[in-house]
Amino acid sequence: MRCLLKSMFQLFLVYNCLFSTIGASTPTPTDTIAPGQTMKDGGTLVSAGGTYELGCFCPGKSKSRCLRIWYRNIATKTVVWVANREAPISGSSGVLNMTSQGTLLLSDGTNSIFWSSNVSRTPQNPMSQLLDSGNLVVKDGDDAVAGNIFCQSFDHPSNTLLQGMKLGRNFITGQDRILSSWKSADDPAQGDALFLIDLRGFPQIVVMKGNKIFFRAGSWNGLWFTGAPNMKSNDLFSFEFILNANEVFFTYEIPSSSIIFRVVVNQSGSPLQPWVWTDQTHSWFSSLQCGAG
Ligand SMILES: *[C@@H]1O[C@H](CO)[C@@H](O)[C@H](O)[C@H]1NC(C)=O
């Protein structure tokens, strides 16, 4: 966690022109799927600001295809979310569609369902949208505001915590948001490194791999975690830990829109890796790997 902040400082001066490189693509991309519409393998949704893209593709050498969300403007295809982690589709027959009840269905073109969104209530006017935060939502009507969101990918994280996502539990719905590593670089199925809020005793952030606990934040004193006193909000990275009768969660914000930042739980090496994109080298930089502890 100390490294995470350090990397933010080290990269403060890195100028990033991500948002100036958007554009010039045909045909005009869409960010929504409505009931009755389908998106075939090869098709994508692009968020309104052009930051994220959703579609099916195979990672690395794998032949299995999964529905993923990745950064649209980063040369290295970097995935931030995977729908059918445990049930990849072999071949390119994948189809995503939406039912009139507002359920997203990923099938292989036959009636075999490889993934579906789970809406507990039926929206009146369902619509699915990829938001510019990287969140794929099923919403009601035009606005993706809190009460209108029936289901969201941010509630079902894979290995990446983006800004605005909540790690932790909603006590009302029972929804638990836990990050888990991929099995390998080519296999997004759940591995054994986890990033979660441990609810035993006083709720606290924990990073573990198998039975081994790598990091325990200690209790929250309102400003910082007693086990990680160096991790404090600053101009580059601000975070919150909220514990009340309804929920407990950890979330963070990166105030500068020119910094592209993600936190990944990784099976190999250090289990919790903060990454910052640097345009100069066209690569992700992790201070943990550089030994800048
Ligand atoms: C959506 O996909 C499912 C599963 O393949 C299929 O049964 C259904 O007819 C499809 N709906 C539309 C509107 O294409």
Ligand SMILES: *[C@@H]1O[C@H](CO)[C@@H](O)[C@H](O)[C@H]1NC(C)=O
């Ligand atoms: C859908 O959600 C309900 C509770 O809201 C749960 O019981 C059920 O197992 C979920 N189904 C899937 C496929 O996740």
Ligand SMILES: *[C@@H]1O[C@H](CO)[C@@H](O)[C@H](O)[C@H]1NC(C)=O
């Ligand atoms: C996991 O860590 C290894 C070694 O640090 C790195 O090469 C790889 O890109 C990381 N994987 C992800 C998904 O970030």
